[in-house]
Amino acid sequence: MAWDEWEQLKAEAQARGDTGMRLNGVPPEPAPNAGGPNGVLKVHQADLAAIGDEAFKLYTRLWKEARVTSTETAGTDLTSQGIMLGSALTHVSQRWDRQLNTLMDACALISNHMDFTKNAHQGDEYHIKRRVSSIHALDAGFDESFAPPGKKNDVYGTKEKKDEKG
Template identity: 70%
Template sequence: MAWDEWEQLKASAAERESSRMQLNGLPPEDRPNAGNPQGDLQVHQKDLAAIGDHAFKLYNRLWKDARVTSTDSAGTDLASQGFALGQALQHVSTRWDKQLGSVMDACALISNHMDFTRNAHAGDEIFIERHVSSIHTLDAGFDEDWAKRGEKNEIYGTKPTKGKD
């Protein structure tokens, strides 16, 4: 293969490579937070705790106020008397209980997840703090300034003097 042919193949390969679609990211001008490397999303422990607390309170309120047990008994009573309204009321009550259960499950999931997230981030914070402090301790061990400037470090001992006993 001649040198010119090799250069031509390299140029055509580079041209094909530059015209290919890249799926590994957006160009900086198309990213909304390109100037901010950490992004716009920030979550603080106080925010997580507030969300979890609201979800927990909503769950308790739904448990206390949204369950309607009297509707079931009224539907059963009306159905036993031959009213079609009784079966309709029982159907509505059953659907209400299912939907209420779904909302309560979602509240419990949110509350539990916020507690988990808060604890996980606290654990991460402790891990990072320990890791950084251990680096500091290790770094102090490599400090060359154990002896005053101009003096020998005692750790290496003293040189024996020649000719003296």
């Protein structure tokens, strides 16, 4: 943020009568991927799969189309013939290969991470569902609203009357 912009924002706040300082916060904005009022990120499995798939496609295209092995060979040949441009061409080719490998590694990492994330979140989802369902049953046993005070809570089932022997 430029100093002029800061001064302008201060003047606007003062004109509104908002002279209090607010750090690390912005007014709430509508977010299309927010899951609730607290801005919970909502991601669907299809979204993760699509991102991973695109990263894999990019990796494959880079492998097929971006590798240039003839450039380094040409640079070596030119250098052996005494042409100074040859060493520069070899340098550029080696730099390209390093940059390309870095980009391909990033694509592979994204693709693999999306697969891992999809599986991890699916496992988390099952775990949470199991825990919440058991907590709900436990809570029902302690919730007084399920039975009036002094009465048996139906959550535990009804006690069968024993036949009197006589």
